[in-house]
Amino acid sequence: MTAPLTDLIAIRDLDRAQVDDLLDTARELLPIARRERASVPTLRGRIVCNLFLEDSTRTRLSFDLAAKRLSADVVDFTAQGTSVKKGESLLDTAETLMALGVDLIVLRTSSAGAPVQLAREVAVPVLNAGDGWHQHPTQALLDALTLLQHRDDLTGAKVTIVGDILHSRVARSEVELLRLLGADVTLVAPPTLLPDVSGWGVTVSADLDAVLPTTEVLYVLRVQRERLHRAFFPSTREYARVWGVDAARLRRLPGDALLMHPGPVNRGVELTSDAMADPRAVITEQVTNGIAVRMACLYRLLSAAPRPEVDA
Amino acid sequence: MTRLLDADDVARMVRRLAHEILEGNGGAAGLVLLGVRTRGVPLARRLAAAIATIEDVDVPVGELDVTLYRDDLALRDPMPIGATDVPPDVEGRTVVLVDDVLYTGRTVRAALDATSALGRPARVRLVCLIDRGHRELPVRADHVGKNLPTAAEDTVVVRLAETDGVDEVVVGAGR
């Protein structure tokens, strides 16, 4: 049997069996996520708290829908208008949430590691919805689900991740999960945006055009324009030319390859509109799969307490 | 563990239950058999086969996974969610839910919810191989293979060739 999931914070905390179980569960939940089937009463009476200390409407919506398709009650606790930004500690907030009787906390924060700390202090499961540059595990899981809808197996699959690795929680989760699933990962990034990846088990290249012909999955990361001001790269124009992906560059990518992006896209910087329209792009599939994956995570985290059989 | 029923007993019960279903429905028209995972599924197939022998009609069979409809999520070991694989249409038909053991009734309640999520049948019937009592909900089977009085702490296990390699029903005394 798979080891029960008590929190979901970083991909590196999971083993292969737990990942497979989450993905299998997500596949079964897809018809519900896609609204091909009615919502289910599974989590009726459970309270899921979306504790979003950093703004992210898209991710919050996805978690919100995931919880509601499973009939959980959802309470939102966002940074705006709360005392968290005024210096109330995260743990004080958590104590309040405990007192209110929430059953699970979905935490989004700009502080790397805050979910680890929260999980140490609260008795309910903590689900990391993105913490600083650290991790975004449900993003990696939904991407894996998407890939596995197009490929039976990722063993040996050649995945290229291009962009701002340094500041990317997506990249960290993605690499850990792809490596766990056996993929060969190549990172392409300006050296200013590449951390020390000596322990990641990946290949590094500075030449996107050279790796494209052998790439099976091209994963383009979002680059934030504010990085410009800290001299990470010279200009968005230069970035688009050297590290961005456009239709011309996509011609070097094999015809059966896949193009992915975690969204939202900075059109014309890391990805052009015509590149997004390429038939190899699976960006919208990623969004639907996100709901199913988050349903699977909520379901698993809330059904972790083991007990003997009842009415089997 | 004591073996209470063997393969012949199981086969006889299935044949009788098939007759009862047809009788109750006035024939095979409009019938859909939905097996409740795990062992309700092979039972439903056997019932369909028996019906085919009797009436020469192929009754559609579906599989129902009720995991997501249970109300005892935190009380159970994490279990994988199985596929719900149903015939295209339950709308306006007579759905026969098939399960191996009827006990507290909670699985049946979950199965009813799962069924109504699929559509609106004209009526729903319940068939079980063993009814061991101890209901916690007002649930009653329309057709029962065998009523088996047990103590609450006893265990009743139905084994089927498709899932367990052998047809039998065994009972273990409580702890």
Add this chain to the structure above:
Amino acid sequence: MSLLLVTGGRLLDPASGTDTVADLLVRDGVIVAVGPDAAGGADGADRLDASGCWVTPGLIDLHTHLREPGGEGAEDIATGSAAAVAGGYTAVAPMANTDPVADTAVVVELVLRRGREVGLVDLLPVASITRGLGGAELTPMGELARSDARVDFFSDDGIPLGDSLVMRRALQYASAFDVVLCNHSEDPVLTADAQMNEGATSSVLGLPGWPREAEEVMLARDLILAHGVGARLHVPHLTTAGGVDLVRRAKAAGTRVTAEVTPHHLTLDDTEVGAYDAVMKVNPPLRTRSDVDALRAALADGTIDAVATDHAPHGREAKRQPWEHAPCGMLGLETAFPLVHTELVRTGLLDPLTAVARFTTGPAAVRDTRGHGGPLTVGAPANLQVFDPEVSWTVDRARLRSRADNTPFHGRTLVGRTRHTVLRGRPTLRDGDPTPEVPDA
């Protein structure tokens, strides 16, 4: 008249090069006899049993935060002094980053007076280099040097003096009084938002990196400026192999430089950050295992003169914040010497006499430590530590004397612990318990 006899200990006195079993007789705070015959004339003396123990000069900490005035929620001079004697110290140097800042004679004299009232350790106050730690205007160094606190050591503590002109002028001005300047080696532009050592660990944890170059760039600048001016520079808490190399070369070139290392940088590396427990957050940050090895080698060969704790108490609530919001700093006074003993002496990297030197004569060579650091010879003040090198104990943050509990060594088993501490002939720690507060005679 007061008499104290310390019996049967192994006398480890780096200042006189002594390593021998001897008794030690103290009269009115002064050592009056050392050796096998010292017990003669000890009738009626208070006795401290040191058999099986080391008898060393009282330890000196060059870098301590006692938080008084202004930060008494985490520590004050009484609790910090109690922590110090529990760790074998008889003198500690409280840093200037108090509230108000120790940038005038009034503040350093207050600190000195409070220390005397508590009476457990001598305080050697540090004043800031710039007014209010502002990095612009110099403090009145002459006045501070001539105050009752006789300040001869200036530091803006954790705030790097980034302005090279101000730093150069400060060095020039300080040379008039032959006092020591100490600047936090960090180029703050290179460490904007930094949270931990930059490297393989930070890249997995997603915490902004504090590159080693930020330390080495500032250190190199300060060494060049001090060399040019001919002023005295003390390098606080070295953490990188490259920094060690810079100090080694500067010493060889005749720069008037001394250097310290903390117990935590000698024993912990950045993989400790893995659980995001902010107790492991410190500035400069924990580096890598190869840095730890370089620091140990430099401490052994004398490139690094002293072990200094950078004892930095913080309240539990402050350290329970998410990593990026939590303050930097770790407790050190109660664990420093046992830790060095466990990890460096027992492993053969340091001989006992050298280890003791880095806590006594080493600091005494950095600044005037006023009778602390040895030698333990006739006529010298009896500032002593009696250290049991065999006893094994487990660090328990709930049982520390410090008001705060932010030790990174909670749960760690150490070998060796201070049994007695003596300040001018008076036990301030006896059998591991601080004696009640007694004003210094």
